[in-house]
Amino acid sequence: MTPAQRTLVVTNDFPPRQGGIQTFVAALLERRPPESLVVLASRSPGWEAHDARLPYRVVRRPTGVLLPTPGTARAAAALAGEHGCDTAFFGAAAPLGLLAPALRAAGVRHLVGATHGHETGWVALPGARGLLRRIAGGLDVLTYISEYTRSRLAPALVGRTRLAQLSPGVDVDRFTPAADGAQVRRRHGLGEGPVVVCVSRLVPRKGQDVLVAAWPRVLARHPGAQLLLVGGGPLEADLRRAVAARGLERSVVLAGPVPPARLPEHYAAGDVFAMPCRTRRGGLDVEGLGMVYLEAAACGLPVVAGTSGGAPEAVRDGETGTVVGDPRDPAAVADAVTALLDDPARARALGAAGRAWVEQRWSWTTIAATFADLLTPPAR
Template sequence: MTVLVITNDFPPRQGGIETFVRSLCDELPADELVVLTSHEPGDTQYDASLPFRVVRDRSTMLLPTPRITRYAVQVLREYGADRVVFGAAAPLGLMGPALRRAGARRIVALTHGHETWWAGLPGSRQALRRIGAAADVVTTVSSWCEQRIAPALSPGTRIERLTPGVDTARFFPGCGGDAVRRRLGLGDRPVVVCVSRVIARKGQDTLIRAWPRVLADVPDAVLLLVGDGPVRARLELLAEPLGESVRFAGAVPWQDIPPYVDAGDVFAMPCRTRRFGLEPEALGIVTLEAAATGKPVVIGDSGGTGDTVRHGRTGYLVDPYNPVATAVRLVELLTDPVRAKMLGEAGRQWVAAEWSWARSGAELRNLLDV
């Protein structure tokens, strides 16, 4: 048997779905796996380093067009694949019926979060129903996503949880935070760190608005914002009156992320739901990575984020539109290091026990009957 993974989201492009799909591929037998994906600068060198086969379409975005559907069928037949995984159910899962006719015995369609708004709009809702009907299993990353997607699928569609894992060999207490602190001149100052794309949904502006209240109780505290994005200039302007107490580290390569998470005493990301509910936070794997690094977390209550925090035991969920409530939790953790350490240790144990890639890989192999 051979598994064909069809995905538009694959390295060397960086992103949450890319990491999810790539890591799941590592959990499948390399000699029984082939990936069909789009063209990306630097992909030839990247693909040469992989233990499994990668086929690149000439397009830079893989969509279920007639041409790409024919090409997917060709690849399926060429490699004798009889299992198919769609890296993102919408829209690639629309190729499901053609691949089934071509010999696919088992089809698993992964959802990540954007399918929740597909489920809420009439035209895309019908497309999502067709995707579910063509698949043996539709997976979801959080209980909230399942609640939103399930009503759009045909009765009887099998839905299973398949969550991202956390590499606890990369994210662990002491994985390089001291070096980052020295490089940035932070010393022993209390640090709240946020590692995320700098977009409106992630809520970095809420942290900046909360920061004067934090400084009132913890005058030497530093807010370290790691990442880049379209709203960075606006955030820098908002933070200007706060001087050096707010630091922008800019974009950091994926492989260098763990030390920046480790540099904080507290991890915070007050993410929020935008666009009338169409733009939520589906899960928030970075929250789990921070917990694996032994950090207590303060996270916005949006979409599926509740699955990534044990409120009061590994951190706190907060109203992402309320800077005062956010500041209260940050001050509590910065001024009570014993409690902060207790929550961080509990988070590390929880992630190691229940959020491993090995566990996610075993679930995918079970769904594929591999």
Template sequence: MSQPVTAGVAEVVLHLARAQRDLGWAVTVVCPPGPLADRARAAGVAVRAWPARRHPGPGTAAEVVRLRRVLRDVAPDVVHLHSSKAGLAGRLVVRGRRPTLFQPHLWSFDTATGPLRRAARTWERLAARWTHQLVCVSDDELAAGRAAGVAGPAEVVCNGVDVDRFRPRDRLTARRRLGLPDVPTAVCVGRLAPLKGQDRLLAAWPEVRAKVPDARLVLVGDGPMAARWRAACDDESVRWWGHDESVADLYTAADVVVLPSRAEGMALVPLEAMASGRSVVAFDVSGVRQSVGEAGAVLPPGDVAALADAVAVRLADPDAADLEGAHGRRRVELLFDRRQAADHIATLVDKLLVGAR
């Protein structure tokens, strides 16, 4: 069950559903209408519609009622809840009466402020009694949960990527296919929203251009801040690419991939970039240090000057950046192949079901 229907969470849910279907399990994806539901149906996975907004609000009570009807019809042996919103509604409905896994993909209290932050921490502590297995996507995410007082059995199952889809390819060929010039290129993939921090990268970009005058920045994604940020940017070296499901070529076209996020659980973008053999520059938010290793630069969160310097260094010396990318490819093959994650989740589900019986 998932509320997000796009981006990283949806990608994880879809892969797990396919992998469990291939094990012979009867799998149903419960989510709002959208890309996740469409892709799951196309893959032959059963889907049940659950209209729900991304954030809690006045309509949450009605969403819980609708979810209760869905789960009553499906009658699952085990429930796997992805994201804080699904974790809220799902645990209010199930209340521990069926084996329940909860995978936050970034704690809600890590992005909330003020009274909402306190309420989210309190809820997660209380809801732990209805969680048979907490699944965190990074060591940092688990540590944040424990620091907030979230108790109970927990495992870290790092996100993984398709190492066949994302693999090193020829940069010049990709640029020609995409219509991009053969110049030093930074790529940033993500929803255009404050959490993803593209405004920080845009703030750093003039300094990058001062050091590497022919540099180009490609922003891949759409979101609530797209119009405002684009209107405020008059730099012709910035390409606003928009949403694109086929990002493999865009990683290949890059000299460096940038993740300027304010918060993450464990982002897929660095892993996809590393699998593609590309260097990564990212702020040190949850999961980044664990994923990137020697494949690039991990910077103090919010340090725009350091971001500009790290990006410029790699654009000015693509051979050194490619060496980091080669380290990243080996690291992903060893630690972040998504088949490993699917096997780990399947083992956890098996253990829960054996215990329930």
């Protein structure tokens, strides 16, 4: 992309609102030349202060949810014309990719839309599948985050557009083995024994309930072990009841959600990372990739993963961690965790291998180069 060319980014998912898609989109834009970007987004609390710190222009529609309405279409087309945007990027193609015809009419000739994993549920439902096919037909490129999501999307979208992989990346300068978890250990009274950490939203798919059910088996072999659950969500009350019912209050800590800037120290508080994710609702509730595995690996931790969706792609089974064949089985999860706690030297070796793999395959340097290529319009 030459300096004179600009990309219009249309996204509902944008900071300061928190979430995986928001983080993904912001990280992609952070690595683009600021003069090449203009963003159209929704509003969320704190947006004025947030946008004032950005080096590129952000226009906020007066709504908490950006939808492909006629008003949004007019605003997007006006911005594209004002800034001479040759390219548009939809932070989440479904449903904002429906704006593609309006942007083409405004002179945008190359349109790229991203998917993030939940769209694999869309293709299982006739109405949503038809909408996704319509969206794909208006785009030049539709991205996917993992081979699993591609395998689900491709049969429904064959011939509609070009599919290309664009996975989230890891900031290897922030998520690093040098991160210090000592303060987190002190704050939560974790002591000097082994700590198993899980960083994720507290929802059934992520498997924290199975970790709690497995924990008595882990304690039978490692009485001084601690389980640190980081994150918030609708499963929290159930988890607290399960911890109390099993008498695990002294060895299971629910830390609640933490700001993104403090995530590295929470990973670093652990010796093993575990999130035995599982697919639910007949395949409608599935893990698209599992960035937490890669962030943990970047911090030098061996990981224990489940089999849901693209999660196994974020782990080299037996090299950077373990993929549990039945993540619903507390005994199987306990066996995977205790195997790593039993052999600290092997656990450290897996963590080191994970760090090297993330640096080579999943760093933002690699992902940013892919994004730049995808944004480049074909030669006229």
